[in-house]
Amino acid sequence: MSKLQGRVALVTGGSRGIGRGIAAALARDGAAVAVNYRKDEDAARATVQQIRDAGGTAECYAASVDVRDQVDAMVERIRAELGPIDILVSNAGIASRGHSVHDTDPAEVQRVIATHALGAHRLCQLVLDDMRKRGRGDIVVISSSEVTHMRAGGAPYNMAKAAAEALALTLAHEEAANGIRVNIVAPGLVATDMGDRLVRAKLGRASVAELDSEQPFGRVTRPEDVAEVICFLVSDPGSMVTGQRIVVDGGAAESPTAAS
Numbered sequence: 264m265s266k267l268q269g270r271v272a273l274v275t276g277g278s279r280g281i282g283r284g285i286a287a288a289l290a291r292d293g294a295a296v297a298v299n300y301r302k303d304e305d306a307a308r309a310t311v312q313q314i315r316d317a318g319g320t321a322e323c324y325a326a327s328v329d330v331r332d333q334v335d336a337m338v339e340r341i342r343a344e345l346g347p348i349d350i351l352v353s354n355a356g357i358a359s360r361g362h363s364v365h366d367t368d369p370a371e372v373q374r375v376i377a378t379h380a381l382g383a384h385r386l387c388q389l390v391l392d393d394m395r396k397r398g399r400g401d402i403v404v405i406s407s408s409e410v411t412h413m414r415a416g417g418a419p420y421n422m423a424k425a426a427a428e429a430l431a432l433t434l435a436h437e438e439a440a441n442g443i444r445v446n447i448v449a450p451g452l453v454a455t456d457m458g459d460r461l462v463r464a465k466l467g468r469a470s471v472a473e474l475d476s477e478q479p480f481g482r483v484t485r486p487e488d489v490a491e492v493i494c495f496l497v498s499d500p501g502s503m504v505t506g507q508r509i510v511v512d513g514g515a516a517e518s519p520t521a522a523s
């Protein structure tokens with residue numbers, strides 16, 4: 264039997280990039296996966312089809328995680344169609360525009376924090392009761408190695424990810440007695456479409472792959488690398504791990520930026 268058989272996982276922002284890698288890996292290990300997306304339905308359906316072609320179970324669900332009514336309705340649909348959610352991977356996110364604090368539009372700060380932190384808070388609220396009843400629950404918040412650096416020009420993003428980490432670490436203390444594990448996974452630069460856009464903007468490189476030879480292990484982190492850490496955390500071998508922040512960057516502590 265697959266190690267996640269009988270479990271239901273929700274991956275927000277699961278249609279592309281890191282989220283797609285996470286969704287595929289959880290399905291491979293036996294979970295029924297709800298792939299959340301905001302607007303790219305074609306990408307979400309492609310992710311679901313990839314999972315089904317490999318023998319897994321998946322459905323896609325549209326919702327903007329910063330809109331409470333959409334989040335509430337999505338969770339109810341998942342419960343009805345796949346069952347109670349006992350794995351939540353809070354991965355949905357947006358980048359900030361790279362302006363200084365002085366020049367940042369206040370609306371941008373609100374939008375980025377709402378997406379990364381406030382949406383995650385609501386999702387956690389919605390799944391906790393089901394996780395408590397099942398006796399095992401796993402929440403993984405996808406953060407970023409950028410929180411360690413707090414570089415100039417990234418205040419909205421850095422603030423949002425720091426708030427999401429605070430949520431995860433607090434929740435780990437609150438829910439341990441209920442059998443719920445909560446951890447943070449913080450990737451560095453990852454080879455995704457967003458990663459390509461970031462290195463073009465910041466370094467003038469055509470793609471992330473051009474940086475492979477400069478990395479300690481000879482390549483930039485791939486979505487699959489992040490996904491395997493999450494599969495460990497939510498399975499029995501990871502059952503004694505909670506309240507931890509795990510950086511997945513191949514030792515590239517000074518990566519130019521993070522993709523999420």
